[in-house]
């Protein structure tokens with residue numbers, strides 16, 4: 593929501609897509625998600641820039657392992673910095689910018705096959721809640737956008753919103769967003 597409020601043209605584009613595909617007489621349903629590519633792109637772009645678990649969940653090496661010439665010793669604790677992966681300019685153009693459209697013309701997904709985007713992890717310990725989270729993220733966001741207009745607190749301009757983050761096991765916005773719903 594913060595990224596969309598700071599990029600009002602993207603917010604309008606998601607709302608326009610929902611109105612085109614779903615109309616205004618009913619709520620967005622799970623079965624609509626696949627027909628809302630820009631909404632899906634917004635969720636991917638958000639998880640790229642602001643992964644819920646910035647270092648995934650710590651893992652332990654049970655034995656000495658060699659990966660790509662690096663030795664990971666037995667008992668080492670492994671953190672995967674997906675936050676940094678998401679902002680790596682060798683992988684992403686304009687890495688720090690919120691550009692959901694980058695996902696419209698490629699197949700990159702977050703289900704653990706594309707290692708540049710693994711906010712749910714990958715492999716045998718991939719998040720088992722992914723299918724539920726996938727549905728909930730799209731439905732909640734689409735419901736908020738299609739039922740209300742949104743504006744920032746009085747007097748705050750998009751470029752003035754504090755985007756600093758607090759790094760814990762989960763990533764949090766340092767200063768919570770205050771957004772006001774308006775009648776559409």
Ligand code: HEM
Nearest residue numbers: 644645648649711712713714717718719720721722724725
């Ligand atoms: C936006 C939503 C969510 C994100 C981004 C997320 C992300 C993650 C990540 C990064 C991991 C660690 C993967 C790894 O270390 O390789 C994880 C593990 C896990 N997640 Fe999620 N998760 C989300 C929602 C959920 C939900 C809704 C549930 C349950 C209903 C859930 C249940 C779990 C469990 C049980 C694990 C531990 C799996 C294991 O260690 O084998 N998660 N999740």
